Amino acid sequence: MTDLGLSRPDLFQQDCYLAGEWTGAGERIPVVNPANGETIANVPKMGASETRKAIAAAEEAMKPWAAKTARERAGVMRRWADLMREHTEDLAIIMTAEEGKPLKESRGEIEYSAGFLEWFGEEAKRIYGDTIPGHQPDKRIFVLKQPVGVCAAITPWNFPSAMIGRKVGPALAAGCGMVIKPATATPLSAFAMCVLAEEAGVPKGLLSCLTGSAGEIAGEMTSNFAVRKLSFTGSTEVGSKLMEQCAANITKISLELGGNAPFLVFDDADLDDAVAGAISCKFRNAGQTCVCANRIYVQAGIYDAFLEKFEQAVRALKVGNGSDEGTDIGPLIDKDGIEKVKEHRRDAVDKGARVLVEGGPSEKGDLFYAPTLLADVPTSAKVSTEETFGPLAPVFKFDSEEEGIRLANDTVFGLAAYFYARDYARVMRVAEALEYGIVGHNTGLISTEVAPFGGVKQSGLGREGSKYGIEDYLEIKYLCMSGIEPRG
Numbered sequence: 001m002t003d004l005g006l007s008r009p010d011l012f013q014q015d016c017y018l019a020g021e022w023t024g025a026g027e028r029i030p031v032v033n034p035a036n037g038e039t040i041a042n043v044p045k046m047g048a049s050e051t052r053k054a055i056a057a058a059e060e061a062m063k064p065w066a067a068k069t070a071r072e073r074a075g076v077m078r079r080w081a082d083l084m085r086e087h088t089e090d091l092a093i094i095m096t097a098e099e100g101k102p103l104k105e106s107r108g109e110i111e112y113s114a115g116f117l118e119w120f121g122e123e124a125k126r127i128y129g130d131t132i133p134g135h136q137p138d139k140r141i142f143v144l145k146q147p148v149g150v151c152a153a154i155t156p157w158n159f160p161s162a163m164i165g166r167k168v169g170p171a172l173a174a175g176c177g178m179v180i181k182p183a184t185a186t187p188l189s190a191f192a193m194c195v196l197a198e199e200a201g202v203p204k205g206l207l208s209c210l211t212g213s214a215g216e217i218a219g220e221m222t223s224n225f226a227v228r229k230l231s232f233t234g235s236t237e238v239g240s241k242l243m244e245q246c247a248a249n250i251t252k253i254s255l256e257l258g259g260n261a262p263f264l265v266f267d268d269a270d271l272d273d274a275v276a277g278a279i280s281c282k283f284r285n286a287g288q289t290c291v292c293a294n295r296i297y298v299q300a301g302i303y304d305a306f307l308e309k310f311e312q313a314v315r316a317l318k319v320g321n322g323s324d325e326g327t328d329i330g331p332l333i334d335k336d337g338i339e340k341v342k343e344h345r346r347d348a349v350d351k352g353a354r355v356l357v358e359g360g361p362s363e364k365g366d367l368f369y370a371p372t373l374l375a376d377v378p379t380s381a382k383v384s385t386e387e388t389f390g391p392l393a394p395v396f397k398f399d400s401e402e403e404g405i406r407l408a409n410d411t412v413f414g415l416a417a418y419f420y421a422r423d424y425a426r427v428m429r430v431a432e433a434l435e436y437g438i439v440g441h442n443t444g445l446i447s448t449e450v451a452p453f454g455g456v457k458q459s460g461l462g463r464e465g466s467k468y469g470i471e472d473y474l475e476i477k478y479l480c481m482s483g484i485e486p487r488g
């Protein structure tokens with residue numbers, strides 16, 4: 001087993017956090033460092049019965065938790081966020097070891113994740129209801145906001161901490177308990193968060209974190225009537241299945257699914273800004289985020305100049321083990337990830353794309369793929385319609401503003417879109433015309449806990465972060481008070 005050299009070795013847990021106890025299981029699943037193939041941990045394979053136990057514990061623990069004042073809940077959540085910040089380095093080391101992303105990105109993700117806990121803790125104090133003028137003289141109408149009930153979360157491997165912070169933050173702030181199933185590839189960051197949650201004062205049972213059979217755990221989450229809300233981030237395919245499963249109990253569901261983000265550069269863009277934005281947007285986490293630029297559309301007048309600068313910037317990216325300082329691009333998560341990038345590259349080139357930077361498989365190891373830049377990509381290429389989720393940058397040329405918008409919107413997905421332009425009227429026209437839940441103008445980075453994150457079309461349902469993000473964890477109760485006789 002690898003010694004990660006943590007200052008707090010107890011943050012490295014290999015058991016599940018079940019109903020307030022660290023619990024093992026007979027059967028175990030290896031967690032592998034994608035940079036070198038080493039097994040770094042073996043986590044329990046749990047299933048339906050453990051999930052049932054966790055749900056029952058959350059149901060019990062949420063009653064006194066919801067009864068606390070918002071300030072008390074906020075205090076615990078603030079302590080949790082502070083502890084995460086205090087232990088950023090250890091948490092980042094754990095994350096890079098299981099996910100592969102460069103340490104600098106892991107550190108950033110810990111701050112991002114803690115930000116959700118802090119933000120939603122504060123938001124607990126602003127769960128305001130309403131009073132509505134009565135419809136009859138003796139009536140008074142009140143709107144109360146109450147916790148939705150036990151919540152469940154299923155999270156992906158690409159943001160092993162932030163996707164949990166983003167879901168557990170609003171759940172706990174609203175007064176709910178939560179059962180989490182992290183991705184099997186990256187459970188260690190989730191367990192480390194639970195260690196700090198307990199230390200911060202999150203009551204035993206309120207939060208559980210289980211690894212194991214996705215089908216069994218999710219099956220219990222969606223069939224157990226005590227669970228009133230499920231939040232999922234991951235592929236559209238699994239999200240759609242979960243939506244079907246939630247139908248039986250009419251369980252609320254939020255879905256944050258695949259994207260196919262367009263990145264448009266118009267003739268009036270600032271070229272250097274656009275290149276810097278495209279690099280951060282395309283290559284963050286080696287291209288493995290649902291908001292990474294998947295298709296880069298550049299207007300004809302600026303096309304050659306953009307490609308020249310973009311090519312230099314792509315060549316400067318450093319591929320390596322994420323734990324080595326200075327690395328820009330770590331390994332991909334698994335072999336399927338590599339195969340998808342290879343297939344998209346091959347397909348685009350077969351259809352006529354020009355290779356400007358031939359990155360490809362790297363001598364660093366089986367799961368490394370050096371950044372690759374393609375130009376003159378035809379719209380018939382698979383990268384136009386499918387999410388690559390890897391360090392392949394396909395550049396397409398377009399002529400008019402109208403054509404750029406049409407190409408950008410020509411997809412079933414609608415999570416994030418980006419564009420670079422300076423003309424004031426164009427900026428408003430394009431921002432309004434893009435059919436996406438998130439639009440970045442002159443920026444390639446849009447993620448923050450203070451803004452509503454989420455997609456339209458097949459990219460999902462609901463919003464996470466900001467004041468909107470807590471609504472999904474609350475129910476509205478309309479209270480009609482009667483018999484209040486009007487004064488004399």
Ligand SMILES: NC(=O)C1=CN([C@@H]2O[C@H](COP(=O)(O)OP(=O)(O)OC[C@H]3O[C@@H](n4cnc5c(N)ncnc54)[C@H](OP(=O)(O)O)[C@@H]3O)[C@@H](O)[C@H]2O)C=CC1
Pocket residue numbers: 154155156157158181182183184185212213214215218233234235236238239241242256257258259289290387388389
């Ligand atoms: N929107 C986003 O942010 C993300 C999008 N994706 C997209 O999805 C593709 C595939 O990635 P992948 O990791 O396989 O995504 P998945 O959707 O398979 O995994 C996400 C989560 O869902 C769980 N899961 C898998 N199968 C089921 C099931 N039948 N019922 C309930 N939960 C399930 C996984 O568990 P387990 O790990 O145990 O399999 C994991 O916790 C990527 O290439 C990318 O295109 C992937 C990750 C995030």
Ligand SMILES: O=C(O)CCCC(=O)O
Pocket residue numbers: 156158159162163233288289290291447453
């Ligand atoms: O890729 C994802 O799973 C969504 C998270 C990305 C972000 O918050 O920036």
